[in-house]
Amino acid sequence: EAEVAQSPRYKITEKSQAVAFWCDPISGHATLYWYRQILGQGPELLVQFQDESVVDDSQLPKDRFSAERLKGVDSTLKIQPAELGDSAMYLCASSPAAGPYEQYFGPGTRLTVT
Amino acid sequence: AQRVTQPEKLLSVFKGAPVELKCNYSYSGSPELFWYVQYSRQRLQLLLRHISRESIKGFTADLNKGETSFHLKKPFAQEEDSAMYYCALIPPGSGNTGKLIFGQGTTLQVKP
Numbered sequence: 001e002a003e004v005a006q007s008p009r010y011k012i013t014e015k016s017q018a019v020a021f022w023c024d025p026i027s028g029h030a031t032l033y034w035y036r037q038i039l040g041q042g043p044e045l046l047v048q049f050q051d052e053s054v055v056d057d058s059q060l061p062k063d064r065f066s067a068e069r070l071k072g073v074d075s076t077l078k079i080q081p082a083e084l085g086d087s088a089m090y091l092c093a094s095s096p097a098a099g100p101y102e103q104y105f106g107p108g109t110r111l112t113v114t
Numbered sequence: 115a116q117r118v119t120q121p122e123k124l125l126s127v128f129k130g131a132p133v134e135l136k137c138n139y140s141y142s143g144s145p146e147l148f149w150y151v152q153y154s155r156q157r158l159q160l161l162l163r164h165i166s167r168e169s170i171k172g173f174t175a176d177l178n179k180g181e182t183s184f185h186l187k188k189p190f191a192q193e194e195d196s197a198m199y200y201c202a203l204i205p206p207g208s209g210n211t212g213k214l215i216f217g218q219g220t221t222l223q224v225k226p
Contacts, residue, residue, distance in 0.1 A: 003157075004157075031212060033212075033213075033214075040123075040218070041218055041219075042118075042200050042202070042216030042217050042218050042219050043158070043200075043214070043216050044216070045213050045214065045215075048211060048212070048213060055211055056211055056213055091158065093158075095212060097210075097212075098210045098211055098212045099210040099211075099212050100146040100163070100165055100204055100212065101212060102160045102163070103160070103212070103214065104159075105157045105158040105159065106157065107157050108157070
């Protein structure tokens with residue numbers, strides 16, 4: 001069964017360093033989501049792509065975060081510079097299309113900023 | 115503020131007991147409502163959605179528009195139901211974005 005892949009699974013970095021996360025959605029899924037989940041809270045959407053275009057990045061801290069999905073397939077989320085408050089789980093999800101459809105989640109990347 | 119609220123961080127029941135996981139939302143209109151579940155060491159996955167009105171693993175969820183609630187219920191809990199449960203919705207007026215707003219989650223612990 002096809003699954004969303006993410007790497008790395010764990011990342012420890014020092015504050016002010018750059019960090020990048022990668023997501024490979026289920027083949028054929030046009031819509032890709034990046035969520036951030038702080039410990040003890042539910043996931044919060046950072047950015048949504050429809051193919052290679054950004055649909056919603058209203059909650060993305062654009063001074064330090066960037067995201068791209070150049071060929072409309074896999075995606076990279078970058079943080080530069082990382083801050084202590086960025087420590088969280090970063091989840092990627094995909095769905096066949098935008099709308100009220102099931103979102104398929106990856107295993108997540110656990111980021112710890114020291 | 116518009117939000118999804120799950121008032122219980124932890125719900126502990128004995129096997130065979132009824133379960134009700136509460137979810138309240140503060141959006142007006144008709145949001146699309148979902149329950150997602152995360153079992154230990156597994157990824158987050160869809161449990162059920164209001165639009166399909168289906169029962170999954172014995173769970174059902176009733177939408178009460180008057181109380182703006184979407185509580186998840188199961189008549190007889192099983193040990194394998196132990197997991198983290200998230201209520202989520204797509205706000206009205208979000209068009210076709212599919213943007214999910216999640217509650218804080220409730221840990222269900224089913225004791226033998």
